[in-house]
Amino acid sequence: MSGGGGPSLMDSLFQRTLDDLIKGIRLHLPGAPQSSFISKSLDEIRREIKSTDLQTKSTALQKLTYLHSLHGIDMSWAAFHAVELTSSPSFLHKKTGYLAASLSFRPSTDVLLLLTNQLRKDLSSTNQHEVSLALECLSVICTPDFARDLTPDIFVLLTSSKSFIRKKSIACLLMVFSQYPDAVRVCFKRLVENLESGDSAQTLAATVSVFCELASKEPRSYLPLAPEFYRILVESRNNWVLIKVLKIFAQLAKLEPRLAKKVVEPICDHIKRSEAKSLVFECVRTIVSSFHEYEFAVKLAVAKIREFLLDSDLNLRYLGLQGLLLVAPNHLWAVLENKEVVIKSLSDVDRNIKLEALRLVMSMVSDDNVVEICRVLIGYALKSDPEFCNEILRSILSTCSRNVYEIIIDFDWYVSLLAEMARIPHCQNGEEIEYQLIDIGMRVKDVRPELVRVGRGLLIDPALLGNPFIHRILSAAAWVSGEYVQFSRNPFEIMEALLQPRTNLLPPSIRSVYIHSTFKVLSFCLHSFLFPKKEVNSLLSDNDIEPGFTYSESEQEFTETDQATSSSAFQKRDTFTQESIDNVLTLVITSLTPLVENHDVEIQERVRNVLGLAQLAQKDISSHHDQKEKMVDKMDLKVSIIIRLINDALSEDFGPIPFNAQERVPIPDGLVLEENLSKLDSICADVPLPKSESFSLLKPINLPTDGDSISNQHNEEESETSAAESMSLLAEHRKKHGLFYLSSNDNKNASSSFPPANDPSQRDNDMEDLVKLTEESLVLKRKPNLSRPRPVVVKLDEGDRLPIIVKKTDENDDLISGAVRDVLLGNETSLHSNNPSGRRKGKTSSKDKVENSETSNSSKRRSKHRNHGNNVDKKEEISEKSKQKSGGRHRARRRADGDIDVAVQKPVIPDFLL
C-alpha cells in the first residue's frame, strides 16, 4: 500500500493465474461480457508484466500468450518482456518467453536483435533442453540477420553427439538456408554427412525432410546425392522417411531418365509389400507423375488406384480419383477403364469427391466425345444442388472455350448448348455465357444464323426476363440479334421481343443494349423495304453519294455475300410490305416514347436515336404511300439516303480484339492520366450521372477502349440521326464539356500507330495476319463420318484472353541451389571449392560478420587457440594450415576462389548412377 514495491508485491500475491483467466473467460458469455472481461484482464497483464519479479512477469506473459493465440489479442507491445524472460535462469520462464516469441514475433519486431545474444548463449548451453528451445524458436522467427549471426553455432550443433539436438538443428537449417543462402556453404557438407551416416533414425527423418523441401524448389542440384537416396529407399523401413524420399525421386527422375530405370523397381516392391496405405499411395503418385513411361509400373499403380476407388473408405476413394487425375494426361485408358466409378462419383454425397470426379470427366473430353460428355453433365447439373450445378457449368464453359474453342467442331451445337445452360434454373454463369455468345459471334462467321436463332429463342421467352442471373445472357442475345439481324427469319418478331413490356425488368445497361438492337433491326427492316434485293448491288457500287466511304473491293464482295446469305434466309422477300413496315414503326414509336423521359442517360440517348429514325421514316413513307407513287421513287426519299448510310455503317463486322490492345495505344501528348479530376464534380454537378456502368455490349476487356472504331461508328450514327432531327443528349453533353473528350487530332494520332480492329481499310491485311485458319486440326484427325467441316474460327496472334504469366523462381532458391551445387560438385573436384566462407564479392561484409561472430563463439571452446584466422570449418583449417595466417589472407583466398568459380561454372555432372 505504502512503499514503492507495493504494487508489484500486491500483484504477485493476488495475481490471477492462467487457470483463473481461462476459467474467467469460460464464465463470461461470448460477446460483450467476455470481451470486457478480456480487456480488464489485459489491463492487469499490462501492470503485472512490468514487475521485477520474474514469476509474476512469466505468469502475465503466459496469460497474454494465451489471449494472443486463442483470442487474437495483439501482443506486439510485450515483445521486450518476452526477450527478457528468455534470459531467465529458470527453465520454465525461459520456455514461456520463447513460446511467446515464436508465437508472436514477426520479421519487423523491433526488439528482435536483442534476442541474438540470448539465442547464441542457449544454442551453446550444456543443457540440451535449452538448446532445443532456442532451436525451435529460431526455426519459426528466423530472419536473415539471425541466420547470418547464428550459422556458426548451428554448424557446431550439426555434429552434436545427442541425436535429440542434431535432428532439431538439421530441421532448423531449412529456415536458415531460406533466410541466408550463404549458410549453405557452411553447413551443407554436414547435412550430407548426416544423410550418409544414417546412425539414427531420428536424424534421418529430419535430414530427408530438409532435402525434400530443398529439392522441391530446385531439384537439379541434388542429383549427385541420388545414390544416398537410393540406399534409403531400399533400406529404410520408416514410412515417413520413405514418403519423403519418394517425393525427392519424383523430382529427380524428371531430370535424369537413367535414374528412373533404377528406381522404379524398388518403388514397385514397396507397392507390393507395404501395408501402409500412405506409403502405397505415395508410390502410386510417384509412378504416375514421374515414371509414366514404365508400362508395368503404371499398370501396377492403376491396379492400386482401382483398389482405392472401390474401397469403402471415402478418403481412399478421394485419393483414388486424384491418382486417376494424375494418370489421365498420359494414360487415358486408365480413366476409361474406371469410367463407371468416376461417373458414379459425380453423384456422391461429398462435394469434394464430386469435384474430383468432375475434373476427371473434363480430362476425358476430346473433340470426339465433347457432345456426349456435355449432354451427360448437363443431365447431372439439372439434378445437382445449385452450387455443384454451377461448378459443372463452369467447367464445361472453361473446357469448351479452351484455346479458342479448340475442341468444338459443331458450333451450332455449342451455341444451343449455351442457350440450354441459360435455361437451367440455378445458372449463375451469365457473365461467361454472355462473353462466349458474343465472342463466338465475332469469331465464327458460319455460326451466326444459328446464333440468331438461339438468341431469338431466348428473347421471345418473357419468363426469362424475371431471372436476374440470366440478364447478361439476354443482353448477349439482344446484341447478337441486332448485329446479325440479316440472318433472322423474322425481324418483326425480334423487334416485338426486344420491345416487350417485361423488358422494364432489365437493368439500364442491358436495356440500352436492347434499344440499340432495336435500332439495328429497324434500320435493317427499312433498308430491306426501301431497297429490295435487286437494287442492292447497284447501290453499293454507287459510291459517289458518299465520297468519304470507300470500300475496298473485297469489302464489297464481303457485304454482297452477306446479303446473299441473308436473302436465302428470306424466302419471302415480300415480308417487307408497306403494311408491316407501318406496323413496326408504330410499335417502335408507341413502345419507346415513354422512355424518352427515362432517368438513365444511356437509355434516353438511345431511345431518342431510334425514335428520330422511326418518326422520320414514318412521315416520309406514309406521305409517299399516300401519293401512291412507284417503288423506284422510294430512293429519292430523305429517309432512303439516311437508311443507306446507317446500314453501311452497321454492316461492318466486329472482330475479336487482342487482350493487349489498350496497352498498344500510345498516350497522346498533353494527356495526363494521373491528373486530379476534382474539377469534374463541379462541372458535372448539373448533369444527372448514369447509374449504370455506361454502355457495354461486350465484356470490358473486349471493348476497343481506344474509342476508335466504336466511337467513330457512334459518331456516324449520331450525325445521321441528328440529321433526322433529334439532337442526342450525349452530343449536347459533349459540346458542353468538350474538354473531357479527346480531340479528333489525338484520335488520329492514335489510329495512325495502332490500326483499330475494325478499320475497313485495314481489314484485308489484318485478316491475313490475324486469322489463323485451323486447317491443321482439320487435316489432323478429322473423322470421315463428320457431316460438315469445322467452321473457321478467327484467332488473334497474341493476347486472346489472359496472358500467361511466367512464374519466376525465387531468387533465394537460386542462391541456395547455386551454393549447393558448388558444395556438392566441389566434393568431387577439390577441397578448395568446399570453402565454406562466403564467396560472392558483394557479400563480403556479411561474411566477415559470420567469421567474427564465429571467432567470439568458438573462443569459449578453444580459448587457448585464440587466433583471428580461426575459422568456421575444420576442413578449411586443414586446407589453410600451410597458408599464411595473417588478416590479409581472406582477400587472397577470395581471389583464388574467383578463379575456381570460373572453372566450376560449367559443371560436369558426373555419372551418379549407382
Add this chain to the structure above:
Amino acid sequence: MGIRFVLMVNKQGQTRLAQYYEYLTLEERRTLEGEIVRKCLARNEQQCSFVEHRTYKIVYRRYASLFFLVGVDNEENELAILEFIHLLVETMDRHFGNVCELDIMFHLEKAHFMLEEMVMNGCVVETSKANILAPIQLMDKTS
C-alpha cells in the same frame, strides 16, 4: 513447406490451439481460421477428410468434440498427415490420460511443446511417442 499450420477447434468453432509455420498477421489468421472452420465443420461423417482451401489442402479429423485441422501444401501426402494427427492425439492421450478439450485449454503451453517436438519448420521430425514426451515428463518431474 509440408505442414503450414495446425489448428485445434471445438464443435462451436472456437480455436483451442493454433500453430502457424509461416508468418500471417493476426487479421489474416482470424479470417483464415473463420473460413476453414465454416468449411470443415459443416461437413459430416460421410464426407472425406480433405478440403481444398485457397492454396492449402486441409486434412482434418474429428475426435469427440475437437477437430484437428492441419493445413498442408498440395504436395503433401494426405494419408501421412492423417496418421500424424492420430499420432498427435495418441501422444496427448498418453500424457493427459483420455485427453479432452479442457486439457488442451488449460495446458496450452504443454500442447505447444509436444507439437514443437513433433514438427519443426513444417517437417515432421519425431514420430515416437516416448521421444516426444520425454522432455515434458522431465519437466514435470523437476518442477
